[in-house]
Amino acid sequence: MKRLTIAIDGPAGAGKSTVARIVAQRLAYTYIDSGAMYRAVTWAVSRQAIAVTDREAVIKAARSLNLALTYRDGKTQVLVDGEDVSESIRTPEISRQVSEVAKIGGVREAMVRLQRQLASFGGVVMDGRDIGTHVLPDADIKIFLTASIKERARRRWQELSDKGYTVSLEDLTKDISCRDRVDCERDIAPLIQAADAVLIDTTALTIHQAVEQILRLCEERTSGLQNPS
Numbered sequence: 001m002k003r004l005t006i007a008i009d010g011p012a013g014a015g016k017s018t019v020a021r022i023v024a025q026r027l028a029y030t031y032i033d034s035g036a037m038y039r040a041v042t043w044a045v046s047r048q049a050i051a052v053t054d055r056e057a058v059i060k061a062a063r064s065l066n067l068a069l070t071y072r073d074g075k076t077q078v079l080v081d082g083e084d085v086s087e088s089i090r091t092p093e094i095s096r097q098v099s100e101v102a103k104i105g106g107v108r109e110a111m112v113r114l115q116r117q118l119a120s121f122g123g124v125v126m127d128g129r130d131i132g133t134h135v136l137p138d139a140d141i142k143i144f145l146t147a148s149i150k151e152r153a154r155r156r157w158q159e160l161s162d163k164g165y166t167v168s169l170e171d172l173t174k175d176i177s178c179r180d181r182v183d184c185e186r187d188i189a190p191l192i193q194a195a196d197a198v199l200i201d202t203t204a205l206t207i208h209q210a211v212e213q214i215l216r217l218c219e220e221r222t223s224g225l226q227n228p229s
């Protein structure tokens with residue numbers, strides 16, 4: 001059976017990474033978290049005390065980043081120079097800076113090159129902001145996953161609270177809205193639904209329901225490929 005390429009895009013807190021990871025597990029595909037790559041660049045930039053406004057230095061850091069993504073116990077493990085940064089790239093501080101780093105053209109070029117290499121064998125689920133529109137425009141299945149800002153902020157608040165962070169729902173709502181705006185309004189590969197993407201609003205859906213909808217689309221697609229009319 002053909003191994004599909006599945007692109008899942010959408011704003012923060014829509015459920016992309018959880019849904020993408022489960023879909024990949026169910027199909028025995030590789031899951032690629034493109035956001036983790038931009039987060040890793042942001043982490044490296046912060047570690048090297050580079051100002052995000054220093055574009056040249058940020059691009060240099062992105063190009064020389066020694067990044068590895070692996071999977072352990074169903075979780076993405078992100079290594080920079082062999083150091084496990086999986087948790088440190090998800091702090092509220094990195095979340096607040098990442099969109100400024102991700103809008104720099106030279107950073108995107110370096111990350112997109114890596115993302116395309118990782119996806120080149122097929123059998124992948126990649127989530128992000130520009131996967132269906134720019135990174136993998138020929139993906140077999142494109143999903144645009146979204147949810148109301150209220151629900152997305154609530155989910156992110158729950159996630160951070162579970163990890164022991166004290167954050168106010170109000171501040172988080174502001175941070176997410178701000179990140180959405182930078183991601184949607186940037187010049188290069190902004191967050192936008194691809195014309196051929198299927199929209200799934202997860203506001204009132206469980207993870208399981210969203211996963212099942214995507215798996216159904218995959219089944220339709222593979223049976224269509226086997227029996228072309």
Ligand code: CDP
Pocket residue numbers: 011012013014017034035036038039098099100102103127128129130131179183
């Ligand atoms: O998990 P969450 O939705 O909060 O974000 P993420 O997927 O980890 O992505 C973090 C940030 O990286 C986004 O807000 C974007 O600024 C950037 N990003 C991007 O520009 N392009 C992608 N393909 C993925 C992420």
